[in-house]
Amino acid sequence: MSEIKLGIIGGGQLGSMLSKAAKELNIKTVIYCDDKDAPGQNFCDEFIYAKYLDKNKIVEFAKKVNVITYEFENIPFESLNDLNKLKPVLPKPSVNRLIQHRLAEKDFINKLNIRTTRYVHVENKEDLLTLNDFCPGILKTTTMGYDGKGQYPITNLKEIDSLKINFNNEYILEKLVKLKKEISVIVTRFGNNRYEIYEPIENTHEEQILKHSKIPAEISKKIFEQSKEWAILIAEELKYIGTLCVEFFIDRNENLYVNEIAPRVHNSGHLTINAYNVSQFENHVRAVCSLEQIPLKKIANAEMINLIGDQIIPYRENLKNKDNQFFFDYLKKDIKEKRKMGHLTILK
Numbered sequence: 001m002s003e004i005k006l007g008i009i010g011g012g013q014l015g016s017m018l019s020k021a022a023k024e025l026n027i028k029t030v031i032y033c034d035d036k037d038a039p040g041q042n043f044c045d046e047f048i049y050a051k052y053l054d055k056n057k058i059v060e061f062a063k064k065v066n067v068i069t070y071e072f073e074n075i076p077f078e079s080l081n082d083l084n085k086l087k088p089v090l091p092k093p094s095v096n097r098l099i100q101h102r103l104a105e106k107d108f109i110n111k112l113n114i115r116t117t118r119y120v121h122v123e124n125k126e127d128l129l130t131l132n133d134f135c136p137g138i139l140k141t142t143t144m145g146y147d148g149k150g151q152y153p154i155t156n157l158k159e160i161d162s163l164k165i166n167f168n169n170e171y172i173l174e175k176l177v178k179l180k181k182e183i184s185v186i187v188t189r190f191g192n193n194r195y196e197i198y199e200p201i202e203n204t205h206e207e208q209i210l211k212h213s214k215i216p217a218e219i220s221k222k223i224f225e226q227s228k229e230w231a232i233l234i235a236e237e238l239k240y241i242g243t244l245c246v247e248f249f250i251d252r253n254e255n256l257y258v259n260e261i262a263p264r265v266h267n268s269g270h271l272t273i274n275a276y277n278v279s280q281f282e283n284h285v286r287a288v289c290s291l292e293q294i295p296l297k298k299i300a301n302a303e304m305i306n307l308i309g310d311q312i313i314p315y316r317e318n319l320k321n322k323d324n325q326f327f328f329d330y331l332k333k334d335i336k337e338k339r340k341m342g343h344l345t346i347l348k
């Protein structure tokens with residue numbers, strides 16, 4: 001086969017790890033990113049720094065590659081659509097458009113008879129003031145949110161003035177679930193009823209940011225099966241190509257809810273690099289580049305700890321990888337509060 005060049009939009013840690021996985025498969029990568037300091041430039045073969053709406057740069061990017069994918073969902077649909085006219089974009093731009101909008105995403109999931117949190121569209125302050133029934137709840141921007149950004153926990157409607165909510169944005173209000181646990185399921189779909197699926201991962205968040213992930217998740221057999229079934233149904237229904245992650249809530253009554261879908265590789269799946277024969281990143285590259293599908297095999301139980309902000313410093317100074325312990329530094333230029341700087345995976 002002639003040489004494949006993969007275009008990746010976004011140059012954060014996920015783009016970096018996709019590039020690394022591609023390199024091991026002898027696939028060259030071009031990363032396109034609007035951050036000139038993006039860490040992905042340390043891992044790709046070529047780096048293009050430009051705005052996502054720069055029409056000329058987009059054409060230049062498309063000419064350099066055979067197929068295009070992305071590491072995050074908040075990319076203008078218009079750009080993905082323009083790119084898709086030049087080279088295949090996978091997952092399809094229409095999938096990304098659906099999932100990047102929390103309201104459209106939740107409507108889609110409910111149509112599949114899959115449970116989500118209770119939610120309602122909020123267009124202005126007057127709407128919000130009538131929604132006592134959804135409190136305590138979390139107000140979330142319909143688009144552009146990640147790592148808890150654009151979210152306002154609301155216990156009581158009396159407090160909304162003090163939250164300084166910007167009503168130029170559109171929101172949904174979600175009823176707060178009394179969480180027992182959060183899990184995620186990662187699946188890579190190669191085509192009709194052809195997929196590789198990882199076992200459910202148990203996740204712990206701190207201040208709405210993922211802090212810790214582990215396999216096996218401590219969940220019932222019923223939830224183990226149901227979460228995998230729902231993830232596969234979602235991937236099939238979207239005719240998805242590549243790796244996708246479904247985030248779930250489990251409440252104190254053992255009810256399972258889909259929280260959200262990530263149309264991409266996911267932070268909770270970093271442990272797949274060391275715990276499986278094929279990582280979520282390699283599987284994504286295999287699926288979007290139409291390479292061979294390899295049956296998944298779990299190698300070990302594992303846990304992953306995110307290193308956020310200055311938590312990375314002691315690891316940079318002291319830690320070398322040990323037999324069962326793997327340290328990843330994303331090589332981000334500046335340490336910032338709440339920024340994911342690296343992670344540690346420990347095999348059990």
Ligand code: ADP
Nearest residue numbers: 117138145146147148149174175176177205208
């Ligand atoms: P993001 O796009 O920032 O990941 P999420 O909707 O996944 O946003 O919310 C981040 C985290 O906040 C969740 O993983 C969960 O811990 C908490 N959270 C969000 N919505 C709810 C909810 N309705 N009930 C309980 N916890 C929630």
Ligand code: MG
Nearest residue numbers: 147247259260
């Ligand atoms: Mg989330």
